[in-house]
Amino acid sequence: MERQDVIEALRASGESTLENAKAKALAEYDQLFNVSLNIAVTGETGSGKSTFVNALRGLGDDDDGAAPTDVVETTMKATMYEHPGMPNVKLWDLPGIGSPNFKAKTYFKDVNFDIYDFFIILSAKRFSENDLMLAKEINKIKKNFYFVRTQIDNDIRSKERRNGFDEQKVLSEIRQDCKENLKEVENPHIFLISCFQVEKYDFEMLRNTLEIELPTHKRSALLQAWPVCSTKSLKEKIKLYEGLVWAAALTSAYIAVIPVPGLSIACDASIVLLFFVRCYYAFGLDDCSLRRLSKKVKIPLENYLRKSKIASAIRDKTLTRMQVSAALGTVAAIEFVLSLVPVVGSIAAAGLSFGTTMYILREGLNELASIAREIRDVAGLNAIDH
Template identity: 60%
Template sequence: MATQDCAVSKAANKKETSGQFLNVSLDIAVTGKTGSGKSSFVNLIRDLSDDADGAAPTGVTETTLKRTLYKHPTMPNVKIWDLPGIGTPNFKANKYLESVKFKTYDFFIILNSERFTENDIMLAKEIRKQKKCFYFVRSKIDIDISSEQRRPGFNEQDVLDKIRKYCVRNLNELGYAEVFLISSVDLGKYDFEKLQNTLTEDLPDYKRSALLQAWPVCSAATLEKKIKLFEVLTWAASLASAGITVVPVPGTSVACDTTIAFLFLLRCYYAFGLDDRSLKRLSEKVNKPLLEHRAKSKFANAIQKKEVTTIRVCASVVIMSTVADLLSLFPGVGSAFAAGFSFASTQCLLKEGLKELADTARVIRKEAGLDTI
């Protein structure tokens, strides 16, 4: 009995480990002066509207009086920290990094809705000394464009170039400094996708995975990057399944394969924007009903209704997992065959589910008029 308990404990540990490859922690710091749009940017990364439950409070007055943690609504391991602006009464410039617990964060977003100030430059220099990354983001571009549209001879690209050059000129003492122009109203415009690409290139692989899963789907290219990421991760999930099968406890393979598959596909479901909140928000934006397209996916329906057992949609997968359980009872060769069966069955299920969810997300974007192909 004690041996079996130990085996079950090992299986449970394998299950826990199998979930960790999708749950790397990532801490993002967002800072800027009062009124720069920090809170709206925090909400944008979390794919929340400013009036949604759990959204960071926004306003024209100073709403961030202390560093505030906002977890991503579908990936709690990704944390966005709304930091008070440098140079505010409670956060003096010379003590700022110490006050906001600098070592907590993987990188900094320095936000401003006008020009970047001496305090912004000083903060960037200190971050650079500590060998961490920072990114200058110029917010509220939509407001600038709207204002300039009333002028004769308006040209949007000329306005964007003028704003970018003005911001970069203020940062020349840092050497080369790239500035990303964004609008919290429309994440599909300006440099939001470019910012995402830059962040993913700069982060180590395991952090890159966390960022890409959490980042809102702002374009067809972003969706395809997410799909490719999960195609790679099917191997990690399948290997985790094979590792569990080696533990000779009947029923372990079937139960764990199903759990691994459900957790993996649940992450795809949220990353592709197929959840109720994301689809309703998109429907309101484009003024089209979109939930009906999700209903055509058996995997999306099972996840939406939290029907874990429905994920075992292929009888062949269940049979293969059962065979794997039986083979694992035989030492040596049996365990090796069991691991192979479990790997193949889990990968088959994950690939099928991933393809269906990805195709569903593509169709929804096309129906929303966001992608023409």
Template identity: 55%
Template sequence: MKEQLKHLDNVTLHIAVTGSTGAGKSSFINAIRGLQPDDVSAAPTGAIETTMIPTMYTHPTMLNVKLWDLPGTGSHKFKAKKYLKEVKLETFDFFIIISSERFKENDIMLAEAIKESKKLFLFLRSKIDNDIQAESQRKGFDEQKVLSQIREDCHRNLKDMGNPNVFLISSFELHKYDFQTLIDTLEKQLPAHKRDALVLSLPIYSSKILEKKIETFMKQSWSAAAASGCIAVAPVPGLSIACDAAILLGFFTKCYYAFGLDDESIDKLSMRVNNPSLKSVRNSPLVVAIGQKKLSNRVVSVNK
């Protein structure tokens, strides 16, 4: 059980995000990490290409999840296989190919090269909120009709790929459009341990993702409880208490971050939903205890 817990804690998930210049790669990476564009550790965003070399962004609270902002594919000199060799294809668990308009020839070339290597890839059509906002000014506006037209246009561009799924998303409104369908699709295709890492790293953008996080922690709680119970029979004085504390602290610390109970996450959520009373959550004895323990550990690490 201890080995299983260790495996769950140490599993890494490498997500590669690529696409043409200005498609919103950095905005998507920030959204997955629960960050705003002006946060200190946010990936730089802009209308021009801001990524010239593969750049890794570690998730701010789930350090085993790494998101990679890859250089844009818009150059006329783009060579898909050379590109994948340079960015080290084998590093990544799956690729996200993003476009804010039509998928271009280079996007398709890249997808075909990834497919040859038997790696998972998905197409994302970004900035859907901008499209909806622009179309809403027209008479007879129908949001579902606009979404269907965008989806059909993407499929026409990708017909040579065998009509793959295209997920319509807004990096600033994850609760809308196809983001949850994207996550459901990844859950089906990723190995179980990678799937758990993905779910625990996601910001809480809907009641469904909250339920998924709870389900994941319920599974892991049995491993933590069993490991703790096995150690309790050890004949070494003091060992049971020390190990129980370490196992439970590790488990609850993951809960602390995955459910956004740290001060920064609570403040952001409170502002987003305009509900100051949410800040009272930080007064929970468990939240206070874990927060103090984490702060103490950080001070010790800095001193070392």
């Protein structure tokens, strides 16, 4: 690399040598895109497990690929659903405990508890004896579990017409009732949520708690996949990607020294494309997320994506590896020729790839972040946060 590129890469990585910086970049890049996260969603029949899984994936119950929902038990076996934009994040919709097909006494043999990183135990009413049994069994295998009381929006609507209605008082009463039913669990984590109003109640508090208690290498996967619940959570997502632009660029530079025609640019293109697609889904710019938000605020939001060429290309499925390769194509021949020159040539090739990719990633990230902020502003969500 040119000296300025080396200085910038070392400063961004916090390492003292280029080799250490490369190793760190590869590790962080791999962690961002490849570390798996398996979330188990369980609870009694009718607690809204499938709807919760869909909400975490940014899908409505009627969207293509959504977990099926109904008034009767629809989950007959542990079913895995990948996050639409983060395939390393997997949500498992487990059968409802206590249903005719899954008796409480045999449930733990029927469902393999070992493969999950943590458990969400849902209840639409009061936590029951079956829920306590679940918690105790999960505790035996030394994994974390969290009690989530769903359909809070329905509880609020049923009581808001009463004289002297106080929403905070109602929420406090529900929370206390949950605690009373979970006395046998020491310091239970209890969260009140609505799957249709993720910006309200405890949805973001749930994510914050999960993030704190997850192993460090799993946290970025959770942050990327979790729906945008507030201006603060969007800022955290943007900050995450800003902090990893250098790693993606340096990973590209590391690949660029391999003297195979077309390999460098193909890898650069793959890295750029994957980075942008991850941002697109993490920021809630995908069709399903925008459709849900548009329906909620009664404002058509999808057309705002047209202000971003990158977002539009991803939406229209025209941002392909070939397209990104073309964007980088002006330096393709130079990179390849330089990569064939021993030592000096390879370093120069890596430097060119690093600088080019760094610029493209920064500009693209800023563009996607800007449109995500504008959409939240138009939807009136920033005002709600304040």
